[in-house]
Amino acid sequence: MPRICDYEGSRYRTDFWEGHQRAYEDGVERVAMQKLLPPHGQRLLDIGAGFGRLADLYNGYHQVFLVDYARTQLEEAQRYLGAQNQFIYVVADMYHLPFVDNLFDTLSMVRVMHHLTDVPAALKEIQRILTPHGHALVEYASKFHLKSLARWLLGRQAWNPFDHDPLEFVELNFDFHPVWMRQQFEAAHLPIADIRTMSHYRLALLKRLIPTDWLITLDSWAQPSGKWWQLTPSVLLKAQAIKPPAPLPTGIFRCPTCYSHDLYLTAMADGCGQMFVCPHCQHGWSFKDGIYDFKTPLTLA
Ligand SMILES: C[S@@+](CC[C@H](N)C(=O)[O-])C[C@H]1O[C@@H](n2cnc3c(N)ncnc32)[C@H](O)[C@@H]1O
Structure with missing residues (x-):
């Protein structure tokens, strides 16, 4: 059984986001998601949805499934999102999702990959539940970015950012190399169709000096360069499921x-x-x- 980073009982919303100067990170993720997310669809699944931070982006979908391993996160999502019929809350482990094959036209997974010890198993499950040609938007934390390169070149960081292997820098927190990540998606029959790099300006000084809206705009201009090179701490991939045509599932x-x-x-x-x-x-x-x-x-x- 893969180890799981358990958020049960954690106050992720207030301990990490609210009041912690992370409007820039939230803003750039929203821009990238909006650019890559197919705007309409029947069913969308957000894996590791937490308190539903990004759920307002899914308005074009008929049914939105918010899945998380921690029931308390979904209870928080219910309070945060209020009574909206399109949301369906499911406690589940992403390695063993309780859904039939070929169910979702779109899937998103943001700030979850960095907690996963078994990326190939997770991608296999994602591929299984997507419709043929369905899209997965997956964010991951990269080890290959300008700050880690500079720190390594100056001798202030022991690990080598050019090394392709995942780095567990704190228990159950991983940074990945973009080359390694691409190989995992290809092996899972999820070829990458587009890439946006995010958080180009994640520096405390810049965040203090430049108004957040400006910084988000500057980041949105730089994001499309992710197609050609990835040198930021956070990357959003858009992949498409390659699989034979299948009849529409009858159950869920x-x-x-x-x-x-x-x-x-x-x-x-x-x-x-x-x-x-x-x-x-x-x-x-x-x-x-x-x-x-x-x-x-x-x-x-
Ligand atoms: C850092 S939070 C991200 C929440 C949300 N996606 C966001 O960006 O605000 C990571 C979430 O992934 C969930 N998670 C971690 N491992 C999981 C697993 N194996 N299956 C389902 N959810 C998992 C945690 O419970 C937690 O809510």
């Missing part, structure tokens, strides 16, 4: 344990909510307070 969920499609919905024994039951492996998966939980199997009597 499958059992994440035995992969059966025969789940049926029934009331919980305690009367609090409902659950999906898998008649094959006898696991139950709760649906309570507007959140499907496909992480914690219920033992059926």
Whole structure:
């Protein structure tokens, strides 16, 4: 089982974003996402959606699935986004997604790749659930950027940014080399169609001196250069799933344990909510307070 960076109970929204001078990082990610995101579609999946920071970008989609390993993040997303019918909240592990094949026309995964220990397994799962020609927008943290190159050349950093292997700089936090990342996407039959580099000006001094809106505009001008070279700490890839044509799926969920499609919905024994039951492996998966939980199997009597 790959190790997982568990955000259960974390206050990611207030400990990382709000009040922490990260309007620039948020702004440049929004620009890049808006440029690469197909504007309309039937179903979009945001993997590791957290508190739903980017969910307002998905207005052109009929159904938006917000998936996260941490139930508390999705509870925070419910508070943050309010009552909007298009959002469906699902607790699940991205290595074992509870969805049938060929379901999503678009998928986004921002600020999650850097927590993944098994990138090939994650990309295999992404490829499986995308429709043929469906798009994946995936952000990753790069080890090959101007600051790391300068630090290494000046002898102030031990690790070599030219080395292609992933770097675990803190437990469960990885930086990746762009060449290595491209190889993983190609091996997963997810060839890269476009690239935007982000956060060209992520320097405390620039962020202090230049108004955030200007810095975001300057970054948006530089982002398309990502097609030719990637020298920033954050990169957004747009990949397309290459797979044979397939009929439209009839259902949505499958059992994440035995992969059966025969789940049926029934009331919980305690009367609090409902659950999906898998008649094959006898696991139950709760649906309570507007959140499907496909992480914690219920033992059926
Ligand atoms: C840094 S946050 C990013 C949240 C959001 N995408 C954003 O950009 O604001 C990383 C999120 O990925 C989730 N995550 C990490 N590993 C996961 C896994 N194996 N399956 C599903 N979610 C995962 C965490 O619970 C956390 O909410």
